[in-house]
Amino acid sequence: MKFAQEFHFPRKWVECAIPYGQLKKCLKKVTKELEEIGLDKETLTRLAADQQHPPSDHTPADLAFSYHLDVDGKDGKPAESARFRPRLTVFIHLEDGVAVDAKLSPSTRDFLQKLAFSNTAITDDTLSSDSRLSVPSRAFYSSQGSAASNATDIRQVEVPLVFDAEFFRILQTDVSNIGTLQEEEQAKLETQIAALGEELGKAVEPSRGRRAKADLDVWRQIFELYLDARVFFSSRESDHGARTSTQAVEQLHWFQDQVVQRKLVQRLRSGTSHAAFNNFVRINTALLSILKFQEINRLAVTKILKKFDKRTSLGVSTTFPVAVRSGHSLAGNVAQDVCARMSTELISVVPQLDDYLCPICFAIAYWPVRLQCQHVFCSRCLVKMSRKDERHCPLCRADTIMLAGLENFDADRAAFLRKYFPKEVKEKVRANERERNQEIFGPSYNSVHCCTM
Ligand SMILES: [Zn+2]
Numbered sequence: 001m002k003f004a005q006e007f008h009f010p011r012k013w014v015e016c017a018i019p020y021g022q023l024k025k026c027l028k029k030v031t032k033e034l035e036e037i038g039l040d041k042e043t044l045t046r047l048a049a050d051q052q053h054p055p056s057d058h059t060p061a062d063l064a065f066s067y068h069l070d071v072d073g074k075d076g077k078p079a080e081s082a083r084f085r086p087r088l089t090v091f092i093h094l095e096d097g098v099a100v101d102a103k104l105s106p107s108t109r110d111f112l113q114k115l116a117f118s119n120t121a122i123t124d125d126t127l128s129s130d131s132r133l134s135v136p137s138r139a140f141y142s143s144q145g146s147a148a149s150n151a152t153d154i155r156q157v158e159v160p161l162v163f164d165a166e167f168f169r170i171l172q173t174d175v176s177n178i179g180t181l182q183e184e185e186q187a188k189l190e191t192q193i194a195a196l197g198e199e200l201g202k203a204v205e206p207s208r209g210r211r212a213k214a215d216l217d218v219w220r221q222i223f224e225l226y227l228d229a230r231v232f233f234s235s236r237e238s239d240h241g242a243r244t245s246t247q248a249v250e251q252l253h254w255f256q257d258q259v260v261q262r263k264l265v266q267r268l269r270s271g272t273s274h275a276a277f278n279n280f281v282r283i284n285t286a287l288l289s290i291l292k293f294q295e296i297n298r299l300a301v302t303k304i305l306k307k308f309d310k311r312t313s314l315g316v317s318t319t320f321p322v323a324v325r326s327g328h329s330l331a332g333n334v335a336q337d338v339c340a341r342m343s344t345e346l347i348s349v350v351p352q353l354d355d356y357l358c359p360i361c362f363a364i365a366y367w368p369v370r371l372q373c374q375h376v377f378c379s380r381c382l383v384k385m386s387r388k389d390e391r392h393c394p395l396c397r398a399d400t401i402m403l404a405g406l407e408n409f410d411a412d413r414a415a416f417l418r419k420y421f422p423k424e425v426k427e428k429v430r431a432n433e434r435e436r437n438q439e440i441f442g443p444s445y446n447s448v449h450c451c452t453m
């Protein structure tokens with residue numbers, strides 16, 4: 001088995017990838033368009049620097065602009081076909097119908113002033129003198145002296161741009177396509193995992209005989225290593241969270257080395273087990289490719305948005321990812337979903353001893369007694385606790401220990417443990433006997449003496 005460092009993506013994926021070059025070309029047109037109307041990068045940077053907070057629509061404290069990516073979707077919820085409608089709004093000050101903002105060049109002022117009067121739909125949003133006086137920015141206008149006169153007006157002007165809409169249309173379409181592709185790939189993997197679960201179930205079913213029992217033991221070790229490797233996702237505190245593809249490759253290599261060192265594959269006896277192992281490797285490799293592809297595209301989006309901001313100063317690199325997250329997602333964690341699926345469908349077929357230990361003695365919980373609070377302990381530990389008059393479950397502190405009787409013996413669990421952990425059950429039964437005998441015959445008793453006597 002090999003987990004490639006180099007990735008070769010299927011053609012369909014490559015066609016879906018974020019078209020960085022095309023977006024770059026489109027960005028050039030956006031820049032040119034803004035320059036032509038006097039809202040070049042320098043002007044917007046100057047305006048943005050004075051803007052402490054994003055201006056709310058009705059309290060422009062100063063000459064300001066806002067750039068929103070509105071999502072067109074039904075009922076305010078972004079539909080799958082949702083489109084971003086970028087909207088550049090500039091607030092300008094008019095005195096006696098003349099734009100007065102000194103920060104703008106005369107031609108820009110002229111352009112915005114014309115826009116303010118030509119766009120009747122927008123003039124509805126024009127702030128009236130009354131509402132202007134009620135907003136917190138009143139002090140600002142008063143301190144301007146003459147600005148307090150009725151002749152000053154603040155207009156909210158929507159600047160019509162063409163190419164930014166095109167830019168976001170391309171970007172959004174591709175993010176959405178990748179989302180769809182990702183969902184398809186995830187569904188495929190989940191089907192494969194379900195099939196593998198069945199295959200594995202057959203390979204390790206203990207009632208099938210000694211080969212299956214031996215394979216069960218090997219698979220348990222394989223999955224124990226796999227869980228230790230935390231390939232795609234770590235729940236450990238020190239490195240919590242999703243792994244990058246580079247980390248995942250490293251973890252898979254570690255897993256691979258361990259499996260080889262312990263000769264686990266050679267020890268698998270049935271053909272079904274060998275086939276299942278190959279499928280397991282294939283699924284991990286496929287998941288790795290998805291992770292890598294996702295990373296490449298996420299990086300392309302981040303890079304092109306940074307470039308967009310660098311060229312325009314419109315500040316989209318923070319707003320676009322939020323907008324994406326609310327719709328089709330490039331940030332969705334396929335690895336995490338698929339891993340969860342693997343642990344339910346595969347690892348549960350091969351029960352791990354850790355999940356069946358008694359929380360008091362850390363040996364297998366046999367005979368299993370299920371308290372009313374649903375916590376399971378070995379009968380031996382509960383007997384000892386009740387002798388010490390300890391009434392409360394050590395896990396949840398419920399007053400359940402003294403209530404336990406024969407009816408709390410979990411027969412199903414006991415049968416399950418005998419089936420999947422015969423060795424551990426035998427050892428535990430022996431240990432229980434030894435302990436009981438020592439209680440009767442004194443601490444010097446041990447079973448070896450008993451046999452030789
Ligand atoms: Zn115990």
Ligand SMILES: [Zn+2]
Pocket residue numbers: 371373374375393394395396397398
């Ligand atoms: Zn409890």
